[in-house]
Structure formats: structure tokens, C-alpha cells
Amino acid sequence: MARPLIGVSTYLESGARWGVWELEAALLPAGYPRLVQRAGGLAAMLPPDAPEHAAATVARLDGLVIAGGPDVEPVRYGAERGPRTGPPARERDAWELALIDAALAAHVPLLGICRGMQLLNVALGGTLVQHIDGHAEAPGVFGHHPVKPVPGTLYAGAVPEETSVPTFHHQAVDRLGAGLLASAYAGDGTVEAVELPPSAGWVLGVQWHPEMGADLRVMRALVGAAGGG
Numbered sequence: 001m002a003r004p005l006i007g008v009s010t011y012l013e014s015g016a017r018w019g020v021w022e023l024e025a026a027l028l029p030a031g032y033p034r035l036v037q038r039a040g041g042l043a044a045m046l047p048p049d050a051p052e053h054a055a056a057t058v059a060r061l062d063g064l065v066i067a068g069g070p071d072v073e074p075v076r077y078g079a080e081r082g083p084r085t086g087p088p089a090r091e092r093d094a095w096e097l098a099l100i101d102a103a104l105a106a107h108v109p110l111l112g113i114c115r116g117m118q119l120l121n122v123a124l125g126g127t128l129v130q131h132i133d134g135h136a137e138a139p140g141v142f143g144h145h146p147v148k149p150v151p152g153t154l155y156a157g158a159v160p161e162e163t164s165v166p167t168f169h170h171q172a173v174d175r176l177g178a179g180l181l182a183s184a185y186a187g188d189g190t191v192e193a194v195e196l197p198p199s200a201g202w203v204l205g206v207q208w209h210p211e212m213g214a215d216l217r218v219m220r221a222l223v224g225a226a227g228g229g
Contacts, residue, residue, distance in 0.1 A: 004062035004226035006041040008032045009099060009116070011069055011092045012048055031211030032067055032113075039219035040228045046099070048091045054098035055105070063109040063226030066096050066116030068209060071171055074130065077122045082130035084170065097123050107201035109225040111218070114169050117194060117205025124177025132172050134188060135207075142166045142212050147192045153183035154204055155193045158221040165192075165208035165215075172207065202226075 008028060016025035026047035033043035046057060058064060073088040074081045076097070096116070100123045103110040112120040118128055137143040144164045149156035173191040176182065179200065184193035186207075196203040202225035210218050220228075 003040055003042045004223055004228045005044055006036045006063040006065060007044045007046045007061040008065040009067050009096050010045045010047045035211040035219050039216050039223045041223040048095040051094050051098035055102040058102040058106055058108050061108060063222050064103045066112045066119055068114030072119055072122055077127045084131040109202035109222055111222045112205035114207060114209055117207050118171060120205045121173050121177045124180055126177030127174040129172045129174045131170050136168045136170050142168045145186055147184045147186055150183045154195045155183040158217045166212035167208045169207060
């Protein structure tokens, strides 16, 4: 059986350095494609493109991952920028929102990771808390905390028990977007996973970073929904 093709969104960064070069580069932490591969899929990087190309891009994929990254620009959910919100990544916001819309319209299996979960919520009309404490260690250091699934949900079907997950985020879901259900929580009540009902297809967002851990179950569930058995 052919391995499903899983697209993973990336971002453009100026001043990336390797060897003798310092150039603009399309960046994606290696944990993402490795997680896709270990879960049985083929990984394809999707750098920002014109939003009008999103539907044609998604049509070539068996599944889609919206990766972690910078804060979503607050104007996207009708808020003023808070003092601890990072600078905007407008090109990436536009591209990834278009990818999410295209995947939802075509019922292509979709997984949002960290920022990807937040952007899924925003795409469906939800809002974000612009800063919370306790879910990030020092800059560049992933922490861990337990996440408890909500019984009967898509997420609980993949990971039925409370699990310690790698985490690094300072924003979180506030008001849920239309149709979204909270399917896991942290101990402090922070929403840690969201999903759409089965009638909308396979759609899941997780607030943590599975690409930084050894648990393949969330990605295996995506790959399975994308045709990987």
C-alpha cells in the first residue's frame, strides 16, 4: 500500500545559516517530517504561497498538518494586539488559513499542532487568550505536563489515557470556533485539544508538540484517516 502524502506547512525566515550560506529559507523543524515518516506517511513541505493556490495544493494531498510557529495576528479574531503577543506573520497566517479552509471544504484529514490548533480555532470564528503562564519553559526549551482526554472524542479514541506531553506555548483557545469540541484539557483547565464532529471529517488540533516526543498515536491516527491503514 502506498504511503499517504501528508503536507506540513512551513514558514519563510531570512538570515537562515548553513555551511557558507546565509539566505532566506523555508524552515520546518525536522521533528515534523520525521514524525510523519515514523507514523507511516510521506512528508511534503508546504512553504507560504498565494492563498488562491491552497485548494489546488490540498487536492494533491492525502492529509494536512498545520505546524507550530509564531502567534496568530490578533486582528484575525477581532482583538487588539496585547503587549506580550509576538510580531505578525501575515503571509503565513493567510496561507495557512487558506489551507485550513480548503482541507475542511474537501474533507481532507487535518491536524493542527500548537499554533495550528489555534489557527484552526480562529478559522472557525473562535478567539484566543493572548498570554497564559505555566505552559512554556525558558525560551527554546520544551516542558512537559499531563493532558487528560475527554471520553468519547476522536482524540480519546487515539490516546485514551492521561498522558504527559511536550509543550511550549503562551497563547491558548478562549472561545471555541463554530462546531469545535474541546477533547482534552490540562490540569489548569486550558483546552489542549479540539476537534470537529465525525460528520465534518477527521479534524483534530492539539496544543502540544507531538513531534518533540516518542508517542506516535496522534500522527498515526491522521495517517490512518488519510488512507494509511
